[in-house]
Amino acid sequence: MIRNPVKFDTMLQQIRTFLETECKPIEPLVDQTDEIPESVVQRMRDLGLFGHSIPEEYGGAGLTTEELARVNIEVSQVATAFRARFGGNTGIASESLVVDGTPEQKRKYLPLLASGEVTGCFALTEPEAGSDATALQTTAVRDGEYYEISGKKCFITNAPIANLFTVFARTDPQAKGAAGITAFLIERGTPGLSTPPAYRKLGQHGSPVGEVILERVRVHESAIIGAKEGQGFRTAMKALNKQRINLAGLCVGPALRLITEMVRQARTRKQFGRPISEFQLVQQMIAESNTEAHAARALVLETARKRDDGVDVTLEASMCKLFASEMCGRVADRTVQVFGGGGYIADNVAERFYRDVRLFRLYEGTSQIHITNIAKRTMATLAV
Template sequence: MAEREVSDEDFQDILAQTRTFIQKEVIPRENEIAEKDLIPDDIRRKAADMGLFGYAIPQQWGGLGLDLTQDVELAMEFGYTSLALRSMFGTNNGIAGQVLVNFGTDEQKSEWLERIASGDVVASFALTEPEAGSNPAGLTTRAVLKDGKWTINGTKRFITNAPLADLFVVFARTRPADETGTGIAVFLVPADTAGVVVGPKDKKMGQEGAWTAEVAFDDVTVPESALVGGSEEAGYRAAMTSLARGRVHIAALAVGSAQRALDESVAFAAVTKQGGTPIGDFQLVQAMLADQQVGVSAGRALVRDAAQKYVSGEDRRIAPSVAKLYCTEMAGKVADLAVQVHGGTGYMRDVPVERIYREVRLLRLYEGTSEIQRLIIGGGLVREAKKAL
């Protein structure tokens, strides 16, 4: 296992600062974030000053250099409040930034990574299309090389941070898939490139303040140096590697949201009375709290185990999918129980569990739906069994 860039002692300081920031500066403004559908500028600046836009970017490129076992501890803190906070810098550290960290050329890293880590550049991961979501193999965006330049045509949708992006990490097909590979490559496309058109901000069920939009690429021309890794074959591998890492992160985020839902439920049950008796004294309410606690505890252990296996290289495929599947489904159940514990109060806007109920629903969809995770897990188990024959 590679040596950590950040010691356990130093990381505890980072974790404590992050927890204080969220508790004192973000949680009190959750309703403001939801009502205005944006993260206030002062919160954004504080997050950038703390290094949160680049916590998972190596230190040589200006980041904090946290590994995935440390990343998930932070993610559980981020999940405790409005998920828009994490979304603001999530693609910089995660699926977009990691493509550059793991597959970019030295020139590409030098040009972009320090600015991504500082928050001066917002990077956006442009993979999903109307006919290609959890399975990138179905994408239809095309890139054609002619006279030393790539021309990209296609449409992406549900692209996180698209309205704010300075850089799009764009996945496009350069040839049909065949026995030699998928034919998918990755390109770095500055947002101000001619032909890049960002659509209006999506109106979503939840996660107010986390902006997504459709992005069209209409005869967008970029130099050969925009090809990530200088290789057409790097694309699909870059997508799969980034998504697998991201799945462990999303699982941790789900645990954080579920912990908040549980804490809100316990606090409500302890003080809210029916017929003069705190509802927390009722056994059926205690049963709901118990089910929430079991789910959160199991999810936290699973996330930490999956992160450890990813960092050591023991399992970077099945374990991330197991963690994402369980934890995101668990968060949905815990949030549902939280609304039930709150009764009619839990159905009211501006009550934390109502927001959480809506926000966590998306976690079972992005970076690979629950159905895709089941296919990855089941297929992987069968392949391993066949290898052992």
């Protein structure tokens, strides 16, 4: 649902200009230095990029699901690190608060997240609790009005630079599965919370990812999101359901960029005395890539519109994430193929994006987990 088409189109044009003039030219630099210049991050704040999905009453743009999907398709046409820098605040790092936070928690934290003054992160994954997130071992032991939280989180985007951590811990050791998991808001500087240096990664350089160590971190019960113990996993799933649509949009953008780069390379690279764009098997790779990218885009926008209409899109969101992430991987692979040997050398967009997009098939649920979930829901829906 696009509420004000003229206003929204103006926003998109401002974003496109920023991406084209300030982000795209420094993609190689960010890849090499593993850091986005602070001046560019400040421009993100100035443009309001940190608050896209946060309600307007808290300083955000309050974008609908469809509007946010279209923005994500745009911002992901440059290196993925740029969107990752502000994407947590406008995605899972704020969504838990938006959907389940108390009025006091929203007033305190959402304006800071929307402005980009505070960077948030979503600390759910653990060494033994990835695809099986309910197996988390981080504990929160009650002591009067306080809790002592101990555990270790891993693969957490923005953990090394975050100021606010949404931490999921088990408050009821007797409960199994999703029951007994509670979500806490913990600020950096709280004694016992630490973040080691960021991982050295295959791709997405410039987007810091790391661990969160919790050693008897003492927080007041008012830190519980929604002030309800044992509701944390439900909160996480609400956030992830929307984030899977977001991530699917973030897979479409790189594919569209790579198709443009593929066509440009095919027109300029020559073999056998003529541009390789004249060869049918190269044309096939371009045609299949463009068709799949537009199919993913259509699925993402349709699902976003259904969510805006109040429909339960748990199944469709999973389909979006699966199809779009796998599609993006295929397009990246074809792009390297069109670039030939040059596509394997670390000095071009094909090689960089090939590394960057590989992660899409892992986080927010692996492809295999989504296939399993889609199968279960499909069979339950079509049971006779």
